[in-house]
Amino acid sequence: MVKYEKGSPDWKALEEEAISLLSRYLQIDTTNPPGNEILAAQFFKSIFDREGIESQIFESAPGRGNIYVRLKGDGSKKPIILLNHMDVVLADRRFWSMEPFSGVIHDGYIWGRGAIDMKGMGILELMTVLILKRQEIPLKGDVIFLGTADEEAGGRYGVGYMIDQHFDLIRDAGVVLNEFGWIYVRDGKVEHYGIAISEKTPFWLRLTATGTPGHGSMPRADSSVNKLIEVLHRIIEYQTPIKVVPDVQNFYADLADFAPGPFREKLKDLKSALQDPAFVAQFTRNLRSNAEIRNTISVTMLEGSNKVNVIPPEASAQIDVRLLPGEDPVAFLEEIRKVIKDDSINIEPILAFTPTSASPADSELIQVIREIAKQYHPGAVVTRPLLVGFTDSHYFRKKGIPSYGFVPFKLADQDLALFHGNDERISVENVRFGIRILYEIVKKLVVD
Ligand SMILES: [Zn+2]
CATH class of the missing domain: 3.30.70.360 (Alpha-Beta Plaits)
Incomplete structure (x- = not known):
């Protein structure tokens, strides 16, 4: 039996929910090392449980947790993985004007280590899964939510572990959506949508x-x-x-x-x-x-x-x-x-790491982001920056699963300085905007 979408989502309520969830999520200290991502995994699990969504936690080492959820589709399209790392880098509170793990909402921003890298995106991905489930939207492809440990220290206990030990859970994915790449704002105006398709490879030497x-x-x-x-x-x-x-x-x-x-x-x-x-x-x-x-x-x-x-x-x-x-x-x-x-x-x-090649420069995901850009910011250029840092994307690219970095937050230079910086925060407006955009992207990929 075909199920139809039950009305359109109540976006106002969803925005408030996302803001409050992000504030709570930022209060969980997942500084890596030691990580303690298991606390974040349990946070997500309690939300999925409440919504009647089955989730699994994989503990890669004591205290190091990964969480996996799969919303089933009819299989006519390949699954998409919504990837987010749950660990954050150290925050030295001496240099912060707010407590780094307070999740306080002040001056139009949600403050806390991880707000921009990348707990904010984690909440956008969570909201997408919740909306798809609540609206009972029939999916063509599965939607996989994957929250992982240890990205900030190389991903051995996170994506590296999931690929080594539980690859059967993710091998059928057609595409991964990950961090980096954003909607870049110059002088108050959206200039471009950046989608990261390739990154530099670390080669650390002693x-x-x-x-x-x-x-x-x-x-x-x-x-x-x-x-x-x-x-x-x-x-x-x-x-x-x-x-x-x-x-x-x-x-x-x-x-x-x-x-x-x-x-x-x-x-x-x-x-x-x-x-x-x-x-x-x-x-x-x-x-x-x-x-x-x-x-x-x-x-x-x-x-x-x-x-x-x-x-x-x-x-x-x-x-x-x-x-x-x-x-x-x-x-x-x-x-x-x-x-x-x-x-x-x-x-x-x-x-x-073995240097990996870039994800394809043209793909359905890039096409979908082009459509979104045209709809919301007609003058914006869609382009593909090279990431000078690195993310967990290389693990997937090495397995032949294209991985793209795109976070639908509108960020200017002063926001970009907050990655691993002091006073990390994301604007409430970005969360409101981001949940809609991410949902639309995923919907275009696995529903339409
Ligand atoms: Zn990150």
Whole structure:
């Protein structure tokens, strides 16, 4: 028997519900480490239970929880996974003007660590599932809600675990909707819809120098610490070559018309424009732009002696390397060896994903987002930025399941600074808008 949609949803009531749920969700401290995402999974489970929606929690390690829900469709379309990570990064309350886990609603914003990354999206995804269930909407494809642990530390206990241990639950998915990518606002006006189809790959390295230990009162030129400092100096002096991958070339061309006068023509063909050193200097002043056109290296962790008067036998540094799509980690390691010019240094990868290819640049999901953009913001450009960070999308892309980053929040530069920043918050208006847009996207994909 065919079921028809029972009237249209009461959006006003749903908006208030979403705002209050997000406020409660932000009060759950899922700082990773240690994560404690099980508390967030139980929060979601209690809501699904109340709604009569079956959900399963998977505990990947003590305190590390993942939650899985599947609304069944008739199978005429492939399932969509609504993915959200439930962990957040550390919030140092000394630098916040509100308690980071208060979920307080103030000045038109819902405040709390995770509001923007990505508990806000988690609530939009929850609301979509609740609306589909309450309206008894017949689905063509299944809708899977997947709340996961550990994204902020690499995803081993979250998506990594679900793919390793429970892939049977998700292998039939046709597409994943994940974080990053948003509706970008410039000078109060929506400029573009960004859908992330590719990201850089982390290739984190530990460099270890060894040397004869001794007493700090008798310096040795060849100590482990001195050797390490020398090679690190070469690394920070080194400029990785500029490489404009097609996604980046297209992204800047798509948005060229919004750029200030002298930039406009150049951005239409970034690759050629970057032949000019003066333009390179200008362009790379923006740290994100710089990271979009080269492999990057940040020296972040240092370890030497733990006593000031002891020359240690070993000193090490960890460096955060991010590779552009299509790069070969082995070749990059060779590049680093050439730069440091010291064979006695041990270099060991500590986090290295196999670089994955981008999700298809044209797909039904992108088409649907284009339609939504046209409907709500007719002048906005729909484009595909390269993500310079990384998300859990690579796990799915590696399995051949296309994964896209798109969060239907309208964000300006000052909002983007809140990712992992102080005073993280999302506007109430964005939550009101976001639940409608996400619901419409999912409906167009699995209902219409
Ligand atoms: Zn995130």
